Amino acid sequence: MSEKQSKTASSAPPGTRQSRGRARRAAVLAAARRLFAQQGFKGASLAAIAQEAELTDAGLLYHFPSKNHLLLAVVAEGDREQDEALEKVQTAKGLPLIERMAEFGADLEADPLLTALDVTLSAEHLQEDSEVNRYFVARYERFRSMLETAFADAARTGDLRADLDPAAEAVNMTAVIDGLRLQWLLSGGSISMAQNMRDYVRGVIARLRA
Template identity: 25%
Template sequence: MPKRGQPTRKDEAEARRSQILDQAIRLIGFKGYRGFTLQQLASQCGLTNGGVLYHFPSKEDVLTGVLGELERRMVKGIMTHIGGTVGIPGEGPLSRDVVLQIMRGMLSQTSAEAEVIRLLTMLQIEALDPDHPAHERIMQNSRSTFDRFSALFEPLCHDPRVVARQALAMMNGLYLLWLEDPCFDLIVEWDRAIEKLLPDNVRGKGE
């Protein structure tokens, strides 16, 4: 039994898994799922192939772990940025200011980790191939994001689905431009763009 304060085997295993996932996020972001190898991943982690396979039995399991870690970070980061300002779902439409805060929180979270943006961009392109192992999950995530954006914009504009599609296009476009040239302020550019797309004089349906 480890002494008080010493890491347990479970702690060590979780730390190793986190290390592997961090390196996998970086490798897949640069090389894509099909471009990276378990040998490269093991080398980056200072492990043998068997050491990686002990925690993730296959390359596809690594990808599944990466997607889960990515989703966990996104949810945690967004909640950190929006704090307790968002009401409980079903209590009524959110104000424009709160909607913009939610959107800004998403950008703030992802822009804090360039490797996450690179990974998102790479997987969105790769997973257009129906044979990609993450195809269904990425496509479902994209549909869910579109539906959530549409719901957020519903009380704020006449065509929420159109605005949601344009907002996603702006977000993805800014991500790509920022990866090419990170010298500009991603959040400032987003604020300017969303203000034009959703000006404060826009009224909801029926108003």
């Protein structure tokens, strides 16, 4: 920032400065998400992210003092969006929740950047003892638990077979989602997450009908 820009910024009303600060922070997060998704955490440099966000290196570091701080902020933003997406599912219970999972592939296709970011970061931090690794471990546990509860509820109410294994069904459905996500990305979208997830969920329900 030039001396003139600095004086202009410092003389701007507090609300204007705060608004500009939020906009710059959002620009950094958006740029980091794009580059982390494309190049991974290790491949994307802070300098490249700053350039993508149209900021100086110093401007980026003002908002995020290290690359790790930036990564955790990107992950937290993604977590917030994932929670919002899951709220659509968690309004249902038992069989209705399982039926709603048929559209989860379409939900993932609707946000390709977040989907790519999840795959890239989870693979890159697969065996690390890091905060990002713990984040993905915890999120998978929450997701499987949600599905396990839904299968157990559907069995208890008689909508699905009483002898089904809720834990195994939850693990299998999570694995199918992950596999479709990866195939969708590697195929450039020619393999449909949306349609294949619909087909899978319908097949599961048909197999487990009471």
